[in-house]
Amino acid sequence: MNNTDILVIVSLLPLSALMLVLQVNPYHALVIRGILGAVAALVYAVLGAADVALTEALVGTMLSITLYAVAVRSSLxxxxxxxxxxxxxxxxxxxxxxxxxxxxxxxxxxxxxxxxxxxxxxxxxxxxxxxxxxxxxxxxxxxxxxxxxxxxxxxxxxxxxxxxxxxxxxxxxxxxxxxxxxxxxxxxxx
Amino acid sequence: MNLMLLAMLLALLIPMYEAWQDDNIWQKMLAFASIATKTSILILVVSVLRDDWMIGVVGVLILSLGNASLMLLAQIIKRLNQI
The missing domain is CATH 3.40.190 (D-Maltodextrin-Binding Protein; domain 2)
Structure with missing residues (x-):
């Protein structure tokens, strides 16, 4: 693993974040948020923070998108x-x-x-x-x-x-x- | 080894493009499933390359969790169109 590899992997994070920000439909945005969470977990693991990656996958992706889906579904x-x-x-x-x-x-x-x-x-x-x-x-x-x-x-x-x-x-x-x-x-x- | 990582990253870009371009929610969910699996496999590959067992265990956990969150989200989206 050299610096270029890490740079390419990390550049996926702003890419998926941009996809999330440009999304209009709330349900589509939730799915893209899941993608952002998966990419973020990858970046954290590659940078050596295994605990942060696990927390991102557990709380940031699984719990938060499920709760948000319930909230959006009952409010819209x-x-x-x-x-x-x-x-x-x-x-x-x-x-x-x-x-x-x-x-x-x-x-x-x-x-x-x-x-x-x-x-x-x-x-x-x-x-x-x-x-x-x-x-x-x-x-x-x-x-x-x-x-x-x-x-x-x-x-x-x-x-x-x-x-x-x-x-x-x-x-x-x-x-x-x-x-x-x-x-x-x-x-x-x- | 470097080439393998690069190929995996290129493969990761395909579902990303699909998730961005396609307006059907189920196509987006499919892209999400693909990305969740691919990123966790990438974590596993990196852990093997570095011979780091801590990252390896986290990779296995994320590999199973990604599918769990996908199923929870799919259950909610499936019921959207029912009165």
């Missing part, structure tokens, strides 16, 4: 509440328009690497309560204009859906305000 998700008869919803039971809505939402969210998760509720009251209690980020209800409409309480999701989907989207605050004015009008003019 939009929970959409729907009303269903059963506990779960399978792809075959979905009506035609609903499947189209789901695929449109998925395409819109995919640009930002966000997943879509469906949460099922038994009736509309439970769905509204869940939205109020911050259990879901948005709800999907049947509407008069175009089969389904989406109500969301997150401003950024509202902007994304407004720009990228054909289905009507509304803010939760607006829906609540509209309901309150309707109730006030009813009580004023019975």
């Amino acid at each position: 998700v939009m929970r959409l509440g729907v009303v269903t008869e059963g506990e779960t919803l399978s792809e075959e039971e979905m009506p035609e328009g609903f499947g189209q809505l789901l695929s449109e939402l998925r395409t819109a969210l995919k640009k930002y690497h966000v997943r879509l998760e469906l949460v099922c509720y038994v009736n509309e009251e439970a769905l509204e309560q869940a939205l109020q209690d911050h259990e879901v980020h948005g709800t999907c209800l049947p509407s008069e204009i175009k089969e389904y409409q989406i109500i969301t309480r997150i401003e950024r999701l509202y902007e994304i859906f407004q720009a990228d989907t054909t289905f009507p989207v509304s803010r939760w605050e607006d829906v609540v305000a509209k309901k309150l004015t309707q109730q006030a009008e009813l009580s004023l003019n019975p």
Whole structure:
């Protein structure tokens, strides 16, 4: 082992680090982080620090990417509440328009690497309560204009859906305000 | 001996290029598996060249650990697309 060999091996480290920094998708970045950890362990072992190499492989690669994968998976998700008869919803039971809505939402969210998760509720009251209690980020209800409409309480999701989907989207605050004015009008003019 | 190390490093660059270029996550995982194995084999070769048993034991441990972390990560990525 002469100096040139060591230099070539060590130069792999900035190369893989550059690959990691230039990565946009969080899941792809996690895999590249694993590669960086493997290369770093090699460099440490070649430079004579066997203990550091072992720690890098154990903690830096195995533990950290597993924990990060769990964290990214549970945070980059939009929970959409729907009303269903059963506990779960399978792809075959979905009506035609609903499947189209789901695929449109998925395409819109995919640009930002966000997943879509469906949460099922038994009736509309439970769905509204869940939205109020911050259990879901948005709800999907049947509407008069175009089969389904989406109500969301997150401003950024509202902007994304407004720009990228054909289905009507509304803010939760607006829906609540509209309901309150309707109730006030009813009580004023019975 | 020098030539062998150089050949192994060149072989290591192939999956690196693949991991950088390919957009499919499973192709990236394959490249990761390849790199994890190749780097630990390189550690073993270096330990034999230097006649250093400490590095050799660490190389064996990393060789088995790399695959363990790969399996943990694959289990999580596999469940991404399920509702």
